[in-house]
Amino acid sequence: MNRRMFLHTAAAIGAAPRLLLSAANEDTVMKPYHEPARDVPVVERADVLVAGGGPAGVAAALAAARRGATTRLIEANGCLGGTWTAGLLSWILDSGNKKGIIKEIIAELEKRGAVARYGGDVGYDVETMKLVLDELCLAAGVRVQLHTRVAAAHAPDGRLGLAITESKSGRQAWAADVFVDATGDGDLAARAGCGSDYGREGTGQAQPMSVICLVTGIAPEGVAEFVRGLAEPKGERNPKGRLKAEMERAGVSPSYAQPTLFYIRDGLFCMMANHEYGVAGTNAAQLTEATLRGRAEVHKLVNALRTLGGVWKDMRIVATAEHIGVREGRRVRGLYQVTADDLASGARHDDAVCRVNFPVDVHSTDPKQDKGITRERVRAKPYDIPYRALVAKDVTGLLLAGRCISGDFIAHSSYRVTGNAVAMGAAAGAAAALAAKSNRPPCELPWPEVQKTLSL
Ligand SMILES: Cc1cc2nc3c(=O)[nH]c(=O)nc-3n(C[C@H](O)[C@H](O)[C@H](O)COP(=O)(O)OP(=O)(O)OC[C@H]3O[C@@H](n4cnc5c(N)ncnc54)[C@H](O)[C@@H]3O)c2cc1C
Numbered sequence: 498m499n500r501r502m503f504l505h506t507a508a509a510i511g512a513a514p515r516l517l518l519s520a521a522n523e524d525t526v527m528k529p530y531h532e533p534a535r536d537v538p539v540v541e542r543a544d545v546l547v548a549g550g551g552p553a554g555v556a557a558a559l560a561a562a563r564r565g566a567t568t569r570l571i572e573a574n575g576c577l578g579g580t581w582t583a584g585l586l587s588w589i590l591d592s593g594n595k596k597g598i599i600k601e602i603i604a605e606l607e608k609r610g611a612v613a614r615y616g617g618d619v620g621y622d623v624e625t626m627k628l629v630l631d632e633l634c635l636a637a638g639v640r641v642q643l644h645t646r647v648a649a650a651h652a653p654d655g656r657l658g659l660a661i662t663e664s665k666s667g668r669q670a671w672a673a674d675v676f677v678d679a680t681g682d683g684d685l686a687a688r689a690g691c692g693s694d695y696g697r698e699g700t701g702q703a704q705p706m707s708v709i710c711l712v713t714g715i716a717p718e719g720v721a722e723f724v725r726g727l728a729e730p731k732g733e734r735n736p737k738g739r740l741k742a743e744m745e746r747a748g749v750s751p752s753y754a755q756p757t758l759f760y761i762r763d764g765l766f767c768m769m770a771n772h773e774y775g776v777a778g779t780n781a782a783q784l785t786e787a788t789l790r791g792r793a794e795v796h797k798l799v800n801a802l803r804t805l806g807g808v809w810k811d812m813r814i815v816a817t818a819e820h821i822g823v824r825e826g827r828r829v830r831g832l833y834q835v836t837a838d839d840l841a842s843g844a845r846h847d848d849a850v851c852r853v854n855f856p857v858d859v860h861s862t863d864p865k866q867d868k869g870i871t872r873e874r875v876r877a878k879p880y881d882i883p884y885r886a887l888v889a890k891d892v893t894g895l896l897l898a899g900r901c902i903s904g905d906f907i908a909h910s911s912y913r914v915t916g917n918a919v920a921m922g923a924a925a926g927a928a929a930a931l932a933a934k935s936n937r938p939p940c941e942l943p944w945p946e947v948q949k950t951l952s953l
Pocket residue numbers: 548549550551552553554571572573574577578579580581586588589590591645646647648679680681682684685706707709821822823824898899900901913914915916918
């Protein structure tokens with residue numbers, strides 16, 4: 498029996514998924530298939546094309562469209578929001594000192610009773626977030642295309658001209674004057690030929706992924722001591738440690754040593770208790786393996802808690818994330834790299850797109866050492882992200898926004914949170930519209946000009 502026949506037979510008889518997944522990975526050792534060349538239809542020309550509709554991509558598309566640019570937003574999932582929605586994140590960090598689109602999104606959520614405030618942090622209802630993002634994009638005239646993945650790029654002479662997608666409609670090409678890569682993993686930039694970095698310098702190890710879930714059937718009064726944001730005002734310390742101890746009392750030990758419950762509203766909670774180590778967001782087989790393992794783990798944790806009875810007796814999962822939370826992917830090389838030194842010194846820049854107020858936050862890359870948050874030597878002071886970190890170095894006509902901008906491992910662990918992703922997206926979108934309108938590449942835009950349009 499050859500390997501392919503074995504896979505089909507094994508699938509039919511329900512053999513262990515782990516074996517199937519690792520066997521499928523070995524397909525790459527087979528002789529490559531040479532795909533014949535073909536004509537791909539160019540289905541549209543826009544002023545600005547944004548790849549990826551997460552927090553950064555939505556902000557970029559809104560900013561570009563509101564400045565008069567015809568704007569196409571291409572998203573692989575069936576909803577906008579990325580980790581915010583498909584990832585069930587439910588928690589916005591580092592938005593306190595930011596204005597503009599992030600404040601607008603939070604205000605829209607608030608109007609619909611979908612926000613929980615805990616000091617500077619903002620909890621939100623994921624389903625309402627999906628709707629708010631749809632409505633904002635439609636109102637701004639953003640041309641949204643869901644269920645479509647950027648699979649290739651055409652950048653003759655180092656100038657990006659086409660993004661090529663795969664979807665139910667087949668392979669299609671999209672032309673634009675300026676592109677924004679907000680895919681989180683830098684997919685468009687990588688396909689266009691940009692250099693990038695991945696993981697910790699020296700080891701290449703990246704932060705773990707997490708399957709987040711929404712849970713119900715527990716009451717805030719009953720479980721307050723285990724819930725971030727509910728515990729502290731009552732003088733309870735270490736709610737994560739208490740939750741972990743409770744899981745252990747139920748006979749299970751979470752792969753994330755600081756499992757976290759967040760209270761969103763009316764009996765709706767978000768739980769982050771899973772870590773998937775040593776897997777890459779740019780490898781579909783590893784993403785699949787991590788998703789299946791993570792989903793199984795969070796079900797096991799919740800089922801175990803339920804057996805304790807008492808405050809946990811009716812606890813149920815209502816949803817696991819459609820997309821596993823990927824903390825880091827490619828960090829695309831830009832005209833400037835944000836570094837750990839910038840964090841330590843509290844760097845200021847004349848072309849600052851936002852000021853980051855978030856600490857170094859590295860989830861352990863090595864479960865043998867630690868399963869929680871790693872102690873790093875760098876302590877971050879508030880620091881600036883310069884516009885240059887959003888301008889791709891190796892390809893013209895391409896801006897970066899969100900977690901794939903140009904930075905090192907430590908800096909990324911801090912600036913990646915969504916308050917900053919939105920601010921970067923807004924700046925990239927405004928710059929892209931200006932570049933398209935004035936027929937200049939993003940690298941030639943003087944920052945004061947971009948800043949002027951940002952304040953409009
Ligand atoms: C488990 C976890 C917990 C976190 N906790 C917090 C928290 O509490 N608060 C906080 O503010 N931040 C948190 N973060 C960080 C934050 O969620 C991300 O850094 C942030 O979402 C980055 O925004 P983004 O738009 O750059 O990327 P993403 O949110 O990853 O969005 C990227 C989007 O691009 C799409 N995409 C990817 N590839 C393609 C392609 N080839 N073609 C088309 N579309 C594509 C994806 O489907 C996705 O919608 C957490 C992250 C994780 C993973």
